[in-house]
Amino acid sequence: MPSLANHQSNQFTITVDDIVAHFNRPITVNEHGCWLWQGATDKRGYARFGGNCLVYGVTFRMAGFVCDEGKELCHTCPCKNCVNPYHLYAGTHKENMQDAANIGVMGQGPRKVSIEQIELIIQMYKDGHSQASICRRFNLSQAWFTKFKNGGLNYAKLS
Numbered sequence: 001m002p003s004l005a006n007h008q009s010n011q012f013t014i015t016v017d018d019i020v021a022h023f024n025r026p027i028t029v030n031e032h033g034c035w036l037w038q039g040a041t042d043k044r045g046y047a048r049f050g051g052n053c054l055v056y057g058v059t060f061r062m063a064g065f066v067c068d069e070g071k072e073l074c075h076t077c078p079c080k081n082c083v084n085p086y087h088l089y090a091g092t093h094k095e096n097m098q099d100a101a102n103i104g105v106m107g108q109g110p111r112k113v114s115i116e117q118i119e120l121i122i123q124m125y126k127d128g129h130s131q132a133s134i135c136r137r138f139n140l141s142q143a144w145f146t147k148f149k150n151g152g153l154n155y156a157k158l159s
Contacts, residue, residue: 014063019083022062023049027083032115034082035059045080059085066090074099079115121148 016027016035025039037047037055047055060073063085067073071090075082076099091099117138124134135145 014059014085018062019055019059022058023055025049030079030115032077032079033084034077034079034087034115035084036079037081037083041081047081047083055083056085056088059083060088072096077115078118118148121145125149 016029019035020027023039025037027038028036030036039055040048042048049055049058056075057067057073060067065085065088067090070092072093073088074091074096075087076089077084077087079087121134121138121140125131131142131145131149134140135142140148
């Protein structure tokens with residue numbers, strides 16, 4: 001995944017308060033720096049405003065970033081309702097699909113597992129809950145549990 005240094009930008013700095021003022025909608029910030037949209041989302045969980053407007057696309061442009069023709073905006077975090085423009089980059093469709101698969105938001109993975117739920121999964125395992133009971137509770141495959149347990153999604157290992 002490209003670094004933020006690869007962004008084309010006019011070097012604007014925007015804040016959560018700028019986004020709240022622009023859309024008049026609340027946003028919460030989690031411990032991972034995600035700006036979580038509290039307004040409407042589409043059926044896939046992406047932040048929407050006024051029906052067809054993808055909020056993260058607006059915030060990306062508000063920050064002065066450019067998404068060239070043939071590119072799409074890619075999240076660097078697993079939170080589909082994150083509108084933090086610094087968690088986005090302009091990439092190819094292939095890069096976007098690879099990133100989505102790597103962070104568990106596409107394919108046979110846990111599409112609806114939030115960062116908070118992953119942290120709960122990790123804590124439950126540390127507290128002695130069995131892998132099988134955690135998988136049943138969160139509808140996870142053993143393979144996805146192992147990815148979380150081993151830090152495969154940039155989380156601390158559980159050992």
